[in-house]
Amino acid sequence: MSLDLTAARARFPALADGFAYFDNAGGSLVLRDVVERISEYLLTTSVQTGASYVHSVRASERLAASRASIARFVNAARPEEIVLGPTTSMMMRLLATSMAARFSPGDEVIVTNFDHESNIGPWHILERQGVVIKVWSIEKETFAVDLDALRTLMTPRTRLVAVTHASNILGTINPVAEIAKIVHAGGALLAVDAVAYAPHRAVDVQASGADFYAFSFYKTYGPHFAVLWGKHDQLLELDSQYHYFYGRDKVPTKLEPGNANYELAWGCTGIVDYFDELGGGTGDRAAIERAFAAVTAHEAVLGERLLSYLRDRNDVRIIGDRHAPTATRVPTIAFKVDGRRSDEIVRAVDKDRIGIRFGDFHSRRLVEDLGLSDGAGIVRVSMVHYNTVEEVDRLVLSLDRALTA
Numbered sequence: 553m554s555l556d557l558t559a560a561r562a563r564f565p566a567l568a569d570g571f572a573y574f575d576n577a578g579g580s581l582v583l584r585d586v587v588e589r590i591s592e593y594l595l596t597t598s599v600q601t602g603a604s605y606v607h608s609v610r611a612s613e614r615l616a617a618s619r620a621s622i623a624r625f626v627n628a629a630r631p632e633e634i635v636l637g638p639t640t641s642m643m644m645r646l647l648a649t650s651m652a653a654r655f656s657p658g659d660e661v662i663v664t665n666f667d668h669e670s671n672i673g674p675w676h677i678l679e680r681q682g683v684v685i686k687v688w689s690i691e692k693e694t695f696a697v698d699l700d701a702l703r704t705l706m707t708p709r710t711r712l713v714a715v716t717h718a719s720n721i722l723g724t725i726n727p728v729a730e731i732a733k734i735v736h737a738g739g740a741l742l743a744v745d746a747v748a749y750a751p752h753r754a755v756d757v758q759a760s761g762a763d764f765y766a767f768s769f770y771k772t773y774g775p776h777f778a779v780l781w782g783k784h785d786q787l788l789e790l791d792s793q794y795h796y797f798y799g800r801d802k803v804p805t806k807l808e809p810g811n812a813n814y815e816l817a818w819g820c821t822g823i824v825d826y827f828d829e830l831g832g833g834t835g836d837r838a839a840i841e842r843a844f845a846a847v848t849a850h851e852a853v854l855g856e857r858l859l860s861y862l863r864d865r866n867d868v869r870i871i872g873d874r875h876a877p878t879a880t881r882v883p884t885i886a887f888k889v890d891g892r893r894s895d896e897i898v899r900a901v902d903k904d905r906i907g908i909r910f911g912d913f914h915s916r917r918l919v920e921d922l923g924l925s926d927g928a929g930i931v932r933v934s935m936v937h938y939n940t941v942e943e944v945d946r947l948v949l950s951l952d953r954a955l956t957a
């Protein structure tokens with residue numbers, strides 16, 4: 553099944569303005585269905601859940617349906633494993649806070665230097681109570697993850713490893729299932745940030761092997777809202793962040809203090825239904841997988857188009873894999889041009905109604921460790937399935953003008 557690009561693009565009203573959006577890893581465009589559901593929810597169902605009157609019953613049903621829909625999207629074993637919240641940064645902080653009491657001085661947590669700060673900083677907070685934070689670093693020349701280096705870092709005191717499923721700079725998809733085996737063999741838990749992965753591939757939390765897994769819907773065609781999935785038995789072990797009467801078994805609500813945002817949860821069902829339709833509309837997990845297989849194939853073409861241009865230039869250093877192997881790369885493409893500041897390049901491209909971006913993208917430790925932080929950082933072009941080959945060609949022309957100026 554191939555992607556019906558015209559039909560897909562028609563679902564994103566913002567695309568009608570002719571602007572070429574290549575800052576999708578910063579935030580994707582929103583599906584019309586999502587916006588309409590949020591609006592409809594607020595206009596018809598905006599009452600508190602849990603009461604016996606008809607509108608409240610309907611609100612409760614819709615919240616339950618939203619959780620079930622998101623559970624299907626990520627292939628969770630049960631809807632109770634879906635914790636809803638505002639952002640991935642907040643979800644990771646919530647997770648670290650909910651686990652803090654079980655760490656003793658001298659326990660170890662392994663973070664990476666290739667994650668977004670939202671899956672590094674929250675774990676550093678545990679240092680205050682004597683937890684030792686160790687860093688798993690990327691190979692500087694090849695940008696590859698070294699699983700042996702992780703094995704070496706693991707000790708009997710390792711309690712948790714925090715790693716990204718895909719880097720928001722390198723575009724590399726990390727082998728989380730293999731990582732999970734190493735982590736679990738060492739008796740530790742695995743927390744995965746999938747923000748840069750979820751817009752591009754069918755999320756399968758069970759296949760990931762992770763214990764906790766989070767991503768943000770505003771980068772996955774929806775609103776500013778996020779999900780933290782956790783294995784049910786692991787969620788039970790987390791400390792409640794809600795009132796005292798939300799005890800151990802109140803999963804997931806003990807982790808949603810003050811309630812989840814109902815209208816945004818309902819809006820997110822529009823994302824799932826969209827991918828279901830792209831995948832043939834069979835209403836099952838297979839439809840989601842078919843849709844993302846089509847997305848993957850299209851994105852590989854887009855990615856290769858830009859990468860081949862960048863590879864041909866002697867003055868460009870691609871920060872990540874130089875090719876677009878579908879198994880291990882999403883089309884989030886970062887680069888640095890010799891002797892040029894990244895901000896100048898991006899501002900030149902801005903004029904052509906093309907949105908790309910410069911900076912460190914909050915993966916500051918990676919950009920610093922690679923020696924790329926000169927104030928303007930690197931250039932990032934982040935594509936998703938609604939981008940077209942014509943848009944990439946426009947970008948290549950624009951970049952070519954900027955680089956030869």
Ligand SMILES: Cc1ncc(COP(=O)(O)O)c(C=O)c1O
Nearest residue numbers: 639640641668670720747748768
């Ligand atoms: C890989 C990655 N993880 C986490 C985040 C943070 O997500 P949020 O803004 O929902 O906290 C981002 C945002 O750019 C990201 O790219």
